[in-house]
Amino acid sequence: MNRPLVGTLATAVLGAAALVGTAGTAGATTHPGKAAQTQEQAQQQAHRLVAKAPSLGKSKGKHKTKAVDFAGTVALSNCSGSIVKMPTSQENDPALVMSNGHCLEEGMPGAGEVVVDKPSSRSFTVLDANAGDLGTIKATKIAYATMTDTDVSLYETGSTYAEIEQKYKIKPLELATEHPAQGAGISVVSGYWKKIYSCNIDGFVHTLKEGDWTWKDSVRYTPECKTIGGTSGSPVVDTTSGKVAAINNTGNESGEECTVNNPCEVDENGKVTVRKGINYAQQTYGIPKCFGVGNKLDLSAEGCELPKPSAARR
Template sequence: MKKPLVAALLALVIAGAGAAPAVAATEPEAAPPAVQAVDFAGTVSLSNCSGSVVRMPGSEDDDPALVMSNGHCLETGFPAAGQVIVDRASSRTFGLLNAAGTRVATLRAAKIAYATMTDTDVSLYQLTTTYAQIRNSYGIGALTLGDTHPVAGTAITVVSGYWKRTYTCGIDGFAYRLKEGQWTWKDSVRYTSACRTIGGTSGSPVVDNATGKVVAVNNTGNEDGGRCTDNNPCEVDANGTVTVRAGINYGQETYQIVPCFGLDNKLDLSRSGCTLPKP
């Protein structure tokens, strides 16, 4: 998982902010050309991860805003395999960034609306402020979650509010199952090798450069070639064949979140089309 581990911090101190985690040496790929600039507006910094203010395609301006990050970025620690958290009180704070990556406000959660590390790795916090209040006070809109499955070959940008850095690459393909320690994730997004995300980028929105919509949430990568262990996820195909891709990083798709939120941005896991794991 891409939390800011000590090793990642040491690597940055020793080699500079552009350093990559220790991985097998590979030639960096040329990044796909961006159709539009992706900036930091609407992203947030957490105490240990990255995130973003997000809305559903049908969200209204007076709805309470949502912040998305990873399940493993919860202030209460990693959810266990099979655990799903809904409607848990939280007063966590988030640093709201503008387009240049400057912190312009502190947002506060009212609750954890949803969080899990089963099938996916996501947390969604409901804030004490609405989208309209954030926009009117700071001139910043939320990022919209795409409602369709991402496509291989798409040019993407991983936007880290924690490091105030972006990583541009493409969607290389999808892992049928991605296994890391006790957790297994379904249909994960595999990046091309140009996205060398590091600790602290967990929870970053993965933005489709062409549409500006969020297609995934960044969550992990194979750091040193280990097989299916913590910080070394492996891919498992439908036949059970295991593939290890040292140095390759991954995100979890977010289109399946959209059907699970209805009127007033309320979570309803019984809604038609909602396939998120239930408690």
């Protein structure tokens, strides 16, 4: 996984970043994704990152692209995320923050586990268009989280969209409601690293397997998106529509097959393919069908296909 950065490792990364003049936030954990493996690698990584200015996402196609910046994104203590709205969300609804399921403050959900309506007081750093820190908003609960079929967490916050816009002049990102297209230009916007990765959708994976977890119809990036630990939870923005098409979550780091931090692709016939250095995201177009009036989760709504908690976990 694009792992979150925690403990002494996060301190080492941020310390290295500070030495070269950056003010990034902490963040990346150890999960199906990516993270610095050693303190030395973390320091080298920080130097490489701050040496590069964020690039704006542009697709390679003929469609007119939208400039992509950091407005609407947030930094978590260990990952990236974004303030998101559904097509039906209203300005006075409680704002939602989206990240990965493997970025939960309590640790990664097990295979088959679904978390709903769990109290949380997690804080999120709100960024402006240029990745400057504006302040924080705080969660009231984990509305939904899982690493089954997808890798997502959605926090309900104590602030409305209107309150966030009034205080920080920031609007939320909107979730797309249609399946993304192969070849589409995308930008992976990391609030943790304050960096934008730009590439295209290379294709879709029937089943992506990593350790105990499996994800369905995952997005595979073209090689240009070399996401790293701390980018977990970054919104994947379609550069034509400007809407969120997916959520960044993992990549194969060392060429191993189906192990943690080394996901493998499994096709409809069970054939396994390993793509070392290639990164992935989970689609989000189905999520809006699971939220109703007032941004309230409704897993029984028509068309909602998010995994449901077992009776024992309700």
